[in-house]
Amino acid sequence: MTYRSIRDPAQARLLGLVVVLFVSYLCVAIPMPVVPVYVTGRLGLGNAWAGLGVGIAFLSTIVMRGYAGHLSDRRGAKAAVGRGLAFYAGGALVSLVAGLLTQAPLTGFVVLVAGRLLLGLGESLVGVGVIAWGIGLVGSARSGTVLALVGAAIYGALAVGGPIGLVLFDRLGFVGAMAVSTLLPCLGLLAILAMTGVAPHPHAERPSFLSVMGRIWGYGLIVCLQGIGFAAIGSFFVLYFLHRHWSHAGLGFMAFGGGFVLVRLLFGHLPDRFGGLPVAIGSLAIEALGQFLIWGAHGPILALAGACLTGLGCSMIFPAMGREVVHLVQPHLRGTAMGGFTAFQDLAYGLTGPLAGLFADRAGYSGVFLIGGIAAAAGFLIAQAR
Numbered sequence: 001m002t003y004r005s006i007r008d009p010a011q012a013r014l015l016g017l018v019v020v021l022f023v024s025y026l027c028v029a030i031p032m033p034v035v036p037v038y039v040t041g042r043l044g045l046g047n048a049w050a051g052l053g054v055g056i057a058f059l060s061t062i063v064m065r066g067y068a069g070h071l072s073d074r075r076g077a078k079a080a081v082g083r084g085l086a087f088y089a090g091g092a093l094v095s096l097v098a099g100l101l102t103q104a105p106l107t108g109f110v111v112l113v114a115g116r117l118l119l120g121l122g123e124s125l126v127g128v129g130v131i132a133w134g135i136g137l138v139g140s141a142r143s144g145t146v147l148a149l150v151g152a153a154i155y156g157a158l159a160v161g162g163p164i165g166l167v168l169f170d171r172l173g174f175v176g177a178m179a180v181s182t183l184l185p186c187l188g189l190l191a192i193l194a195m196t197g198v199a200p201h202p203h204a205e206r207p208s209f210l211s212v213m214g215r216i217w218g219y220g221l222i223v224c225l226q227g228i229g230f231a232a233i234g235s236f237f238v239l240y241f242l243h244r245h246w247s248h249a250g251l252g253f254m255a256f257g258g259g260f261v262l263v264r265l266l267f268g269h270l271p272d273r274f275g276g277l278p279v280a281i282g283s284l285a286i287e288a289l290g291q292f293l294i295w296g297a298h299g300p301i302l303a304l305a306g307a308c309l310t311g312l313g314c315s316m317i318f319p320a321m322g323r324e325v326v327h328l329v330q331p332h333l334r335g336t337a338m339g340g341f342t343a344f345q346d347l348a349y350g351l352t353g354p355l356a357g358l359f360a361d362r363a364g365y366s367g368v369f370l371i372g373g374i375a376a377a378a379g380f381l382i383a384q385a386r
Contacts, residue, residue, distance in 0.1 A: 021153040226376060
């Protein structure tokens with residue numbers, strides 16, 4: 001980012017929005033490695049339950065994506081983000097209550113799921129709202145850059161939030177980790193009060209949500225297949241390391257997130273310059289390589305290298321395909337289109353956890369990453385054919 005671009009008022013507001021997103025998204029990142037360890041360790045439940053505890057948050061976002069896009073288009077992106085941050089705080093607070101119920105594991109898990117559902121509802125509103133807000137600030141010609149910055153904030157939060165979550169869990173317990181997660185979106189709510197929103201389109205004529213989905217589903221499918229690799233790391237990388245008796249499990253999130261953010265910051269302009277499909281094709285090949293490397297790793301260094309490669313590969317697929325989606329629809333439908341588009345990623349994140357958990361119970365944790373590699377390779381072939 002150049003000094004000249006920072007002096008641009010719209011660009012400066014975009015950067016401020018990205019900072020708010022980073023801080024707030026830590027409430028999603030901190031529980032990612034903590035929930036599986038808590039469910040399998042403190043509650044004594046199996047891997048499928050652990051995967052469900054992580055994945056249910058992403059499944060719940062699907063329910064709200066259409067509403068989030070509709071709210072963003074009609075009431076304004078700022079309204080969507082504000083409601084989403086409130087759901088973030090509520091979800092973390094309910095999860096905190098679950099941490100007090102270790103003597104009743106099933107009850108504790110049910111309460112945890114309720115908190116994760118609320119967190120997922122917040123994710124839907126915040127994700128769609130921030131993207132629509134950012135594109136409204138700087139224009140559709142820089143939509144790829146907006147998506148790259150938004151992703152850098154999200155996965156940057158994941159990179160540092162994972163290790164932070166494990167440290168908090170070790171020193172303060174699950175309740176302490178959830179208390180910190182409750183505070184962060186409250187700070188985000190305070191920050192956006194003074195920020196300028198973008199004009200909504202309350203009276204524009206709109207086709208049905210299914211009609212919009214019909215235009216974008218091909219790009220969404222590619223993002224769905226890409227998301228399986230990330231979900232595998234988010235749900236099972238720590239458990240994979242613990243099962244192998246390897247140290248530094250939290251570094252997997254840092255390796256993934258570091259690779260992800262590095263590519264976003266250095267090459268976030270590529271979709272706007274060269275188009276989305278060429279960028280996605282190269283990225284999917286790298287992600288597949290990273291997943292296969294984790295699958296076949298005989299030591300922690302190779303597994304961490306695979307996590308880093310997965311992050312490098314995953315990084316540009318969403319903004320590359322999102323750029324194509326933005327250019328398929330009129331301005332007053334961007335929120336709706338991005339809501340439908342991101343639902344494909346939610347589907348990958350939501351289903352991978354519980355299904356891969358069942359698979360891990362039968363075939364071991366390494367097989368989960370084999371599935372992630374096959375999914376990325378399938379996305380590569382689909383992108384090549386478009």
